[in-house]
Amino acid sequence: MSKLLKQAAEHWRYVAPLLTPPQTEADYDALVEALDELLDEIGGTEQHPLAALASQVGDLIAAYDAEHYPIPDAPGHEVLRYLMNEHGLNQSDLPEIGAQSVVSEILNGKRQLNVRHIRALAERFKVPADVFL
Incomplete structure (x- = not known):
């Protein structure tokens, strides 16, 4: 196993909840809270080391929203x-x-x-x- 994969395996239990699609409202709420913290940390710095993580978490939240809270089409x-x-x-x-x-x-x-x-x-x-x- 490569050094990178060994490091990932060691820390996976901490990172996995941030990269796993939410299954419940509690999971969703935890992701929203994590994203808020990430955005506070990142500020407006697109080159911040956690910017890609924030983007991934945002995508998971958006997918959950689209599935569970669809916005109906309206004239x-x-x-x-x-x-x-x-x-x-x-x-x-x-x-x-x-x-x-x-x-x-x-x-x-x-x-x-x-x-x-x-x-x-x-x-x-x-x-x-x-x-x-």
């Missing part, structure tokens, strides 16, 4: 309605879309969001434009 007008509710906005608070009547038609599914609307909404709400597609 653009429903996403807009949700964001308006979250931000306490009414139809007249969106001049970047147009008049209140235009916003009303969009929210009721009678009119589609166009590219200009989507760009303006993505900028306003600081979300990716594709959430409206």
Whole structure:
């Protein structure tokens, strides 16, 4: 056995939980906590020796999220309605879309969001434009 594999075998019981996909909520919570600690340690240094580990742990968390907490597809007008509710906005608070009547038609599914609307909404709400597609 090579020196590298011997070292890995000696420390595997400490490293394995960080590289094993979570099977339960407790496993998931432990990984999230570990990732938080890793990110605190790494800061913004991409060359940090633990950066690759943080990336792997993040991938395991993302895979668990995708499987257990899928985000349902929603039409653009429903996403807009949700964001308006979250931000306490009414139809007249969106001049970047147009008049209140235009916003009303969009929210009721009678009119589609166009590219200009989507760009303006993505900028306003600081979300990716594709959430409206």
